[in-house]
Amino acid sequence: EPEVTQTPSHQVTQMGQEVILRCVPISNHLYFYWYRQILGQKVEFLVSFYNNEISEKSEIFDDQFSVERPDGSNFTLKIRSTKLEDSAMYFCASSPKGTDGYTFGSGTRLTVV
Amino acid sequence: AQRVTQPEKLLSVFKGAPVELKCNYSYSGSPELFWYVQYSRQRLQLLLRHISRESIKGFTADLNKGETSFHLKKPFAQEEDSAMYYCALTGGGNKLTFGTGTQLKVEL
Secondary structure (H helix, E strand, C coil), X not given: CCCCEEECCEEXXXXXXXXXXEEECCCCCXXXXXXXXXXXXCEEEEEEEECCEEEEEXXXXXXXXXXXXXXXXXXXXXXXXXXXXXXXXXXXXXXXXXXXXXXXXCCEEEXXX | CCEEECCCCEEEXXXXXXXXXXXXXXXXXXXXXXXXEECCCCCCEEEEECCCCXXXXXXXXXXXXXXXXXXXXXXXXXXHHCEEEEEEEECCCCCCEECCCEEEEEEC
């Protein structure tokens, strides 16, 4: 069964540093997403991406965040200057169309120290 | 605004007992409702969605628009059902709004 792959599984970074989280969505999917889950809290939507542009973003997704599809397979989330409160599990997801076939990756645990 | 409420953080039942995980939602239009499951150290997986009206692993959920609920039920809990369960909705777009989740623990 096709999977969404995320790397790394765990990343530790110092406050103020830039971090890039990487995702390889399912190959024939057209919609890509990032979600995050702060420890003990709910899974929260960050951003959706379609046709090489952001289609929707939440209020969490401020100027410190950016997404990119640098080639035909990768989908990245960049945090420019990490804060302690960015520590969370970040999930990538993809879907072929809308919410049908929405598939999540196993997540990247980001720890900002 | 979209909102999903799961009132129970933890639900503990004995093997063979019925299970009901509660989910209430708030949305002014016609939402699409989902249940996702996360087994220990694994990814979020779709369990079921209300529009498909199918039963997966013995679980069912009925959308009750009057009570704005989408409770997840199973008549007889199995040990392998122990996991974190998330209710989620979309309101016409592709964004999923999740509840806080309920940890189901099935005891022998």
